[in-house]
Amino acid sequence: MSVHGASNALVRAETAKEFAADVQYYLTLNPRQLPSRYLYDALGSALFDAICRLPWYGITRTEARMLEAHGREVFDRLDRVSTIVELGSGDGSKLRLLVQSGAPRTRPLTIHLVDVSSAALTSSARTLSELDDVAIVLHETTYEAGLDDLGAQPRPAGRRLAVFLGSNIGNFDAPGADEFLRAIRRGLALGDGLLLGADLVKPEDVLQLAYDDPLGVTAAFNRNLLVRINRELGGDFDLEAFEHRAIWNAAASRVEMHLAAKRAQRVRIRAAELDVQFETGERIWTESSYKYEPGQIVAMLESAGFQCAAQWIDDVDRFALTLVQAK
Numbered sequence: 001m002s003v004h005g006a007s008n009a010l011v012r013a014e015t016a017k018e019f020a021a022d023v024q025y026y027l028t029l030n031p032r033q034l035p036s037r038y039l040y041d042a043l044g045s046a047l048f049d050a051i052c053r054l055p056w057y058g059i060t061r062t063e064a065r066m067l068e069a070h071g072r073e074v075f076d077r078l079d080r081v082s083t084i085v086e087l088g089s090g091d092g093s094k095l096r097l098l099v100q101s102g103a104p105r106t107r108p109l110t111i112h113l114v115d116v117s118s119a120a121l122t123s124s125a126r127t128l129s130e131l132d133d134v135a136i137v138l139h140e141t142t143y144e145a146g147l148d149d150l151g152a153q154p155r156p157a158g159r160r161l162a163v164f165l166g167s168n169i170g171n172f173d174a175p176g177a178d179e180f181l182r183a184i185r186r187g188l189a190l191g192d193g194l195l196l197g198a199d200l201v202k203p204e205d206v207l208q209l210a211y212d213d214p215l216g217v218t219a220a221f222n223r224n225l226l227v228r229i230n231r232e233l234g235g236d237f238d239l240e241a242f243e244h245r246a247i248w249n250a251a252a253s254r255v256e257m258h259l260a261a262k263r264a265q266r267v268r269i270r271a272a273e274l275d276v277q278f279e280t281g282e283r284i285w286t287e288s289s290y291k292y293e294p295g296q297i298v299a300m301l302e303s304a305g306f307q308c309a310a311q312w313i314d315d316v317d318r319f320a321l322t323l324v325q326a327k
Ligand code: AVI
Pocket: 051, 059, 166, 167, 168, 169, 170, 171, 210, 211, 218, 287, 288, 289
C-alpha cells in the first residue's frame, strides 16, 4: 500500500474567522440555528464514534452488514472499477469491508479519501493499509474541493466509484442534497458509479431513541457545540442551562436536534461580537437528519444526473444502499 497527501494548496483548515462569522449569522436567524458541520471538533468526532456504537443507533451496523452482504454485487454491476473516492472517510472500516467483499477487483486500486479531518484521514488510511495492492491518496479538504480536484485530474483507465455512506446525505436539506449530488456527478464520467447509504423512515419511537439515547451520548454530542463556541470563540454559554431535544418532524421527514434554553438568559460570544437574549424554551436548531423512502432516494439521484443500477433495502432495520451510474 502507498499513501500520498494531496498538495498543501488543497488543505483548507476551517478558520476561527469563518466559524465566528457563521455563528454570528446563523444564531441571529429566526429560528436560531448553528450549522451541523461544527459538531465535529475532536471531542464531537469522538462522541459521534461513540454514538455509532450505541445499541439504539443502528445506521453504522446495518450499513456495514449490507456492505459485506452486497459488496460483491456492487463490483459485478460496476465492472472495471480502478478508483474509489470516499467522501467523508470515517474510520475506513466500511470501505475496507466493501473492497474485501468485492474481490476479485482491478489491481492496483486507487482509493481517494476526502475529509476535512486529518484525524479521520489518518485513521482511515491505517485501516485500509490492511488491503493488498492499494494506493491511497488523502485529500484534507471539503467534499466539494476534493471533487473539483478529482474532476481536474487526468483519468486513469477503468471506472471511478464514488462512495457516500452513513446517511450523511440526510444532513443536507433537499436543495443542498441536490446541489451536492450534482457536484459528485460533475466529478464523474459517463458510466462511473456512486454508492449511497441512506437511512429510511422508521417508527417514531425508534428514531427518538436513536437521537435521544438513554446514556445521554447524543445529548453530549449536541451540547459540545456550546463547549466549542465557549472555547474557540470566547462564548459564555452556561452548559447546564441548555438541554438536548430530538424532534421527529413527520411533515418534513426529518429528525431535528435542538438545544433548548431552560431559563431566560443572555449569552455573550466575544469573537462573534454577539450578545444573544434567550427566552425560556427558546431553541437553537443544530442538525437535521432526513429519512427517506427508497423511491425518493432513486428520484433524488436520477434528477442529479444518475440512473439506478441496483438498490438493496434492509426492511427490518430500514436502511438502503443505492448504486447508480452517471448518465
Ligand atoms: C453523521 N450523521 C449522518 C448523523 C445522523 O444520523 O444524522 C449524525 C448524528 N446526529 C445525531 N446522531 C448522529
